[in-house]
Structure formats: C-alpha cells, structure tokens
Amino acid sequence: MRWQKIARLVIAAFVIVFAGVVIYSMRQRAAMPTAAPEPVRATDPSAYTETGKGTSEQIKDGKVVTAVSFARQLTYSDGKVRGIDVDAKLTDKEGRPMRLTAKEAELVAPPGQPQALSVGKLTGDVKLTTDTGLEVTSAEAAFSDQTGILTIPGPVQFKKGRMTGRGVGATYNRNNDVLWILAEAHVTAAPDAAGGGAIEATAGSAGLARADNYMKLEKNARIVSDGRTAQAAIITLFLDQSGEKVQRMELREQSRITGTGAGASLMVAKDIDMNYAEDGRTLRSSKLMQNAVVELPGGAGGPARRIAGTTIDIAMSPDGATVTSLNAMERVQVDLPAEGDAPGKQIRSSSLHATGAPGQGLRNAIFEGGVDYTEVRPASGKAPAAERKARSLRLIVATKPGLGPIEQADFRGNVRFTDADTIAEAPRALYTIAKDMLDLSPSDGDAGTGPVVTTPQLRVEARNIHLSPTSKKLTADTDIRSSIKPQKKGTADATGRMPVMLKQDQPVTVTSNRLAYDGVAEATYSGSALLWQGNGSRISGDTIVLNDRTGNLIARGTVRTTMIMMDEDPKTKAKTPTVTNASSDLLDYNDAKRLATYTSSSATLARLTSPQGDMSGKRIDLYLKESGNEVERAESDDTVSVKLDKLFATGKHLVYTASADTYLLTGQPAVSIQKDEQGSCKRTDGTTMTYHRATGFLRSEGIAGVAATRSKPLDACPAELKP
16 A cells, blocks of 8 residues: 555655664764773672662651661572661651661561561671660670560670660660660769769669669679669669669668768668669668668767668658668667777667657667667676666667667666666666666556565665666665565675574565665665564664664664564573563664664653563663574663562663573662562662562662661552552
8 A cells, every 4th residue: 555655665764864873973982082981899799689878668657667778788699688887767666766777787678568678687886876865885786676676695885874884795675665784784874963973883684774764783783872882682773754863772682781981881681772862862761671780880980880670761861961760670679889888788679760860860769569678788897797688668768879879768668677686677767877877666557566676685665766786776765665585594695684683584674765775785764664574573763774784773763673582481491482672762783792772862761671671761772692582681771760570670770681680770779669479569779779580589789888778668559560
C-alpha cells in the first residue's frame, strides 16, 4: 500500500540522520583530551555489594522510631549487612530517644521489613547516649531491637552528670532506661557545687535506673561518701528527679556503716534504711533492722557507746551532726564504757527511747520491759574490782551530752539494787552516781514493796532510805523497822556484834522515825526509838545509838529497858529467867565492861526493878557477868532508895553484890525500915547498912566517934512496904 511505502521512507531517513549525529559527536569527543577513570576499591573484598552513605528508617504510626545512618553499607552472600561509621537513633515504647554510634555495626532488619534496618552487634568506639544525659562507652556491644536491650560483653564506662562509672560487662534496657554493670562495678560522683556529696562506690554489679531514679549495687557493695562507708550485700540509692542527689539509701544483708576519722560512728544490722535531706548528703534518719548495733562516738575522743537491739531507729539534728532521737526494740543492750571517774555500765531491756538536742546529742533515755543494769567499778586501793547490779521494770537516765556518763539513774517498779552483799529494794530508786547516793522511796503507780536495804547483818525498812553504796552510809525516815541479825557462833568477825546484855543468838529489831548509819559501825535511831528481841528484851527512848562493832549502846530521852536475866533463888539456888526493868533519862552501855549506866537528868530518878529489888537514884550502874544474862552487881548513887519484900532503905550510895546476895547502903543517914514476920515495921538509922537478901539479916553501923545507930518501932509501915 502507498502509505506503508511512505512510512518506510521516513524511518530510513530518521535512522540515517541519527547515525550521522552520533558519528559527529564521537569524533568531537575523541578530539578532546580525557583523564583515566579511577578503579573501584571494595571495603571488604568478601562483600557481595557495597553502597555509599545512606539512612534506613523504621516508621510506625507515621512516626520515625528508628533511623540508622551509615557512611557505607556492605552486603554479604549469606545475607549479612554491615554498616561503617554507624549512627543509630532509636526510641523506646514511650517514645524516649536514645542514640547508638560505632565504627562498625551489624545491620539487621525486622521480619517483613527488609528495608527498615536496625543495629545488632557494634564494634569500635561504641557509644550510647540518652535524652536523660546518660552516656555509655565500650569497645563492642550488641543490640536487640525486639527486646530493646543493649548488651556489652567487655569493659564499659558510663557517665551521667556528676556521676561516672566503669566495669566489665553491661546491659542497657531502653524500655525502662536501666543500665546494669555486670561485674567489677566502680561508680564515682564528683563533689557538688558546695564541695560535698562526693561518692565512690564498688560492687560485683551495679544498676542505674534513671527513669525510676535509683542506683543499685549488688554483691559486696561498698559506698564511701561524706565521711561514711556503707557496706552490704545489696545497696540501693534512691535519687531525686535530677539524678544528682541521694534521697534514701537501703542496705540489705550484712549491712554496715562506719564513720571515718576521730569520733567515728558505727551502724551494723541485717538491713539498714537511711534518709537524707534535700541536699542529698545530710543524714536525717536511719532504721536498722534485725541484729542492729549502733556505736556513737564518745566526747573528746573518748570511747564509743554501743547500743544493740533487734531494731533501732535514729533521728539526726537538722545539720546531720548529732543524734537527737534513738529508739531500740527487743533485746536491747547499751554498753557505756568507763570514762574518767565514771565506771563502765551495761543496761539491758526490752525497749529504749533516747532523746537529745542539736549540738548535744542524746542526754535522756528511757529503758522499759525488764531492765538489767550492771556497773563495773574498777579496783581502788585495797578494794578489788566489783560490780553493781540493778533490776527494775523501767529506768530513766540522764547523761552527759552524746549519751555520755550517766549522771542520774531513776529506777521504777520492783527495783532491786545489789552491791556486793548489800541489797536495796523499793518501788523507786534514784541513783545519783557522782554523789554515790541511792535514794529509795515509794512511788505511786510503781510496783514493789519496801523500801528495804539488806546486808549480812542488817535489814532496814522505811518509807524513805538514802544509801551510799560505796561507803555504806545510810539514812532513813518514817516508819523505820530495822532488823539486826544474830552473829554466827564461832565467828571472829567483830561486825554484827550485839551488846552482851541482849541475846546473841536472836535477831534484834529496832523501830523509829529516823535512822542514820555511819557505814562503819554506828547506827542512830531517833524519834520514838524502840529496840526489842523475841525473848522479851526491850529498850526504848527518844534516841538509841547502837555500835555493831563495839557492842556499845546509848539511849536518850525517856529511856525504858526490859531485860531477861537469870536469877538464883536464895533458898533453892535454882536459876530461872526473870524480868529486869529500868528507866532513866540516859542509858550508856559499855560492852567491854559489861556495864549499863542509867542516869537521870531530871526530877525523876533512874530506877531499876528486878527480883533483887527495886532501886532508884540519880545514877544506877548495872554490871553483868560474862554471859550477859546475869547480874554481877548493881550500884545506885545520889538520892538512893531500895525496896525489897520486907525492907525499904534510903541513903547516898547502894551496892548490890550478886555473889553474896547482899546490899550495902551508905549515907548520912542510911535509913532502913524492916518489916518483921508479924507485919510490924522498925526504923534503923546509921551510916552503913548491910542486908542479906536470903536470910533477911540486917546490920546497921554508925561512924566511929559519932552516935551509934538508932532503932525504933513505927506505928505503921510505910507505903513502900504495904502489900
């Protein structure tokens, strides 16, 4: 057809023209000089392909979640993809960014997204940075996009603000922003702007949870900061929002905190919690749990005070310099070492509550629940080292600053205080240590009987008792009852010696309103004093002074005595116990002489009434035999009178001699009135009268050169001889 011929002609012409243009162009280029092209050099000859600079992105919900940039990309026949100078920008599930860089990295693609690459294994100058300022560096690492965990097998370093650290092996979880140093962890924090807050920590492993603001050290954890060293199996530091300041520190298992330098403190327990002020370094409080021990520094470099208990809570002053409150619970034990003149002490109880003030530390403490107090007193002179012990339901102590030496100990409820062989008991005992004084008293609401003080020789009961444990000096007042124990037979000890006029094998009881004992031998009972024995012997007076070393006794003021004496019947010679009564203003008994002297200082004469007669006078001396229960002789002087069954006599001086059973009366005159068997009385005057009690024989004599004796019958017998 004609149109087909025309088309073929047009095409042929076009081909001819095109060929001519191409030939012309090639000739023109051939005429121009050109440089030889550079040969293509492969980064890794084993790579299948290699590309230049590029970026791979993962997009989710319209947002880039992963962007991996590289200078070059190499692909291998096994499908492996490697990036050079990799810079990966990643995000966690909350959209928080993190960045990984390395000289090389294995590039991996999520399933079904071959073009959306992420990083796997990284080598050479690996570096992780987060939006929170955390920076981690290592020689190699591996990252899993599926788990979000970066794993570092070898040496690793990190830093965050003032904090830097290193270790061997690490993991970082991008989803919870937690970095773990797996071995040989070493973390330091530089001082803050104020020059404090520096930290150096070591552990088997360490974790930094930036999102949750804590750092955890595990396996032999140790932290040194601001003069304290903390050690435990696990230590957790809870940080503020900035991650720069410690708010709380928890120690778990084998926890121990020690201070450094002079006056260092110590805290030991299974677990310890510590709370800090806003500055991150001033300690506010501590809680020690299970087998807790605290050692507080002593004043002026003195020995430390040790406090132990199942749990201990400590509160500090605002500046963190002193302890202002301490509470201990269960199996509490406080050890206060000897310091200066103050003896060492140990206190055990169920609980302890101690308080103080800033700058002074603890000064007051309350122990409750079965208190045991022990005071160790060093040897002094000839006195050996000894212990003082006390038990009570409650103990309140006041100390010198910093729980120093105890100044006053207030024992409450069922108090029992022991010093060697001295025992004191009361509902309340106030112990003033510097004065060596123990005050025993009743106390409303506190259990216990007494007050009572007991020694091997003495027991004292009273409303109030004041005892010096060292000197044994004692005073007491109100409702006093004192029991003096009998001396053991065959002992040569002079202590506990009773007057021989009393029974040596029976206890002696004394009651009075007041008592003062000199701690050596002499006890003074005053205010309605009464001494008695179970056999009937009694001594009373306003005051009784008894010396348990000499056996001497003095009674003053309205003195009355009753003694049980053995009397020999003049006819049968049989001895029977009889009662001897005496009264005077003063009784002075000398045990060495076995002499009881009754003296009158008033119009009322001294009087002695016994089977031997009823005698009176300004003074009566009663001499006892060695046994103390028999009269050897009795003498009466000045305004003397004597009354017997059939004789009444007066004179100046009277002597009764027991061995002869005779009375010798002298005076000017010595007057005797004798009653015969018929009941008639006769008066005889002389200067000397001798009367024999057994026979009733009377002899009266005058003085040589003076008129002889005179006798005359009386119309009536005097009242003294009437029945």
